[in-house]
Ligand code: SF4
């Protein structure tokens with residue numbers, strides 16, 4: 001596939017089929033197999049596999065200006081103090097409860113509430129206990145990288161094959177604006193000196209992991225005015241050092257979270273700014289991740305739903321259920337059998353390349369348009385032109401139906417979130433929201449209800465061209481959209 | 492010679508407990524406390540009190556008294 005490597009082509013969706021087929025050449029050749037059941041890394045796995053995070057790592061060794069330790073960190077999947085802490089033993093109990101209720105469970109991650117490697121003992125003890133009971137679960141962890149070079153052997157020994165490092169800069173001057181201090185080698189370091197140490201440790205850790213064949217994803221928080229353009233350099237640097245995936249996330253800085261950036265009034269990037277940066281970073285040999293929902297570190301479930309409350313410690317039974325090996329095997333066998341055949345692509349339409357539409361789709365999964373507009377807590381966003389349809393990201397909204405602060409406000413939020421879209425595909429929609437969308441210049445399309453997303457998008461594009469040729473509509477690029485603030489906690 | 496933890500500010504992250512060279516920090520009824528008999532302010536071992544240097548909450552750990 002030529003220039004469009006930044007996108008995950010729709011045609012490659014479906015269980016068992018490769019999704020990251022054009023990933024970094026430095027990455028391991030068996031990459032597809034290694035990420036195909038990881039819901040965070042592969043858009044297709046996303047729909048059929050589930051992950052859980054266990055909050056066993058409360059301490060941190062750096063301070064970030066987008067973090068307030070008292071609250072859930074929405075930037076880095078970190079639950080705050082209000083979330084339940086687990087000991088390694090409790091984490092295993094929780095894993096057993098989840099595995100027996102959710103056969104899709106394929107990944108167990110350790111991402112906080114602090115830094116997984118600032119709590120190395122608790123983190124690796126958890127890995128060891130989980131491994132013993134559930135040898136087929138994939139283990140992953142997230143770290144800021146400061147302690148990473150000291151734990152490479154531990155990571156390899158515990159069979160952790162995915163590590164996420166949050167890297168926001170490769171220049172200490174930039175870093176000093178993001179990290180006020182770090183705790184390293186028994187000292188607190190400040191400013192540029194602190195950022196220089198962090199940078200050196202991050203790069204060293206990344207190189208060491210890549211050398212040992214551990215998959216490394218890099219997370220970056222896009223902070224307008226501080227590292228937005230700089231992230232292009234970060235992208236190049238981490239790509240050279242063997243990262244297989246770069247996940248650029250928007251800064252979340254609502255003032256009520258009380259973070260430094262929030263209090264300073266530093267704004268989040270718009271959807272358009274984020275996409276432009278992702279496009280620039282993704283046009284090379286490395287994938288850019290577009291479906292990260294920045295979910296909380298204690299989240300449980302298929303991405304897009306969070307069942308954490310069901311599996312709180314207090315809710316667990318007296319006796320732990322056994323690890324359901326048989327049920328898990330059966331689930332996977334069933335998935336393979338149900339994999340849909342590849343769809344034949346529509347014939348290329350002349351002149352159509354230049355008309356590119358952005359479409360929001362209300363879906364509950366299964367690659368179908370099967371969600372009521374008012375029940376959608378997020379939309380999948382696609383771009384479609386003569387070359388086909390491409391998934392470009394998610395857009396979270398408050399449920400229109402449940403807008404706790406009045407339907408008008410809720411609708412305004414949805415409109416702001418979908419402002420860059422030409423159309424929204426829904427299974428069903430009420431008259432009022434349809435009118436509001438029309439007034440905002442967004443066409444509501446419910447004629448593809450329950451149908452598959454990809455062919456519907458192509459059909460819509462074809463139809464759109466016809467109406468354009470007949471002079472029935474005027475085509476123009478849409479404006480930018482707002483990204484919703486706050487951690488993703490599905491209701 | 493000892494440091495104390497302000498229970499208002501403490502998030503219970505246990506970073507101080509992990510770093511203390513004298514095992515002076517412990518959890519009691521959900522709160523982190525420093526044992527004044529064990530705390531040496533890290534003198535002779537480190538040039539910064541370790542608990543204070545690692546604690547993420549400004550002003551949470553300070554000199555007793
Ligand atoms: S000052 Fe040093 S000895 Fe005292 S509690 Fe803190 S880390 Fe422990």
Ligand code: SF4
Pocket residue numbers: 496500501502503504505506507508523542545546547548551552
């Ligand atoms: S490091 Fe600070 S916030 Fe964390 S447990 Fe110790 S005193 Fe509390």
